[in-house]
Amino acid sequence: MYGIVNKAIEDLVKANFGDEKWEAIKDRSGIDIDFFISNEPYDDNITYQLAGAVSEEMNMPIAEVLQAFGEWWVLKTGKEKYGGLMAAGGHTLKEFLLNLPAFHNRIMLIYPKLTPPEFQISNIEEKSLYVHYFSKRIGLQEFVRGLLTGLGKMYDEPVQLELIQSRDTGSEHEIFRVNW
Numbered sequence: 001m002y003g004i005v006n007k008a009i010e011d012l013v014k015a016n017f018g019d020e021k022w023e024a025i026k027d028r029s030g031i032d033i034d035f036f037i038s039n040e041p042y043d044d045n046i047t048y049q050l051a052g053a054v055s056e057e058m059n060m061p062i063a064e065v066l067q068a069f070g071e072w073w074v075l076k077t078g079k080e081k082y083g084g085l086m087a088a089g090g091h092t093l094k095e096f097l098l099n100l101p102a103f104h105n106r107i108m109l110i111y112p113k114l115t116p117p118e119f120q121i122s123n124i125e126e127k128s129l130y131v132h133y134f135s136k137r138i139g140l141q142e143f144v145r146g147l148l149t150g151l152g153k154m155y156d157e158p159v160q161l162e163l164i165q166s167r168d169t170g171s172e173h174e175i176f177r178v179n180w
Contacts, residue, residue, distance in 0.1 A: 033046070039110075048139070051065055074147055088106075092155060097129060115136060117135035
């Protein structure tokens with residue numbers, strides 16, 4: 001993953017718990033990197049180690065950590081770093097979600113070494129749809145749940161999410177039903 005992901009984890013921790021807590025998390029993770037360069041790729045294990053260390057240090061289930069990080073990614077990192085790109089995604093939650101499959105194509109112009117997830121949309125209704133999440137990375141479905149919740153907050157349209165299928169139960173990808 002790119003450094004911007006790890007930097008966002010750092011920013012989330014510092015904003016909510018302070019610099020000392022970040023240092024404790026970094027120590028617990030075993031990561032010996034003083035600062036993350038946003039546009040540099042890092043091994044995925046660094047991100048997983050940081051998330052695990054946050055979970056342990058904060059005594060939170062990893063699922064809650066990933067959900068909180070997903071929301072932070074949308075509401076802080078996304079809006080601050082990619083405001084124009086986020087705004088171009090749509091004027092409503094539904095528009096943004098319908099445009100989600102093309103979103104990472106635009107991100108790849110900024111980060112050419114990105115290995116992005118893939119999203120597909122199906123079962124489109126007036127106030128709901130299904131988001132299909134495909135990724136080579138395992139264990140991030142709760143991060144995606146946080147992203148979807150964050151998007152709902154960004155558009156001031158609270159969402160209800162139901163995980164329809166998961167790789168945890170043998171499916172080939174995750175499907176979330178998103179209602180608003």
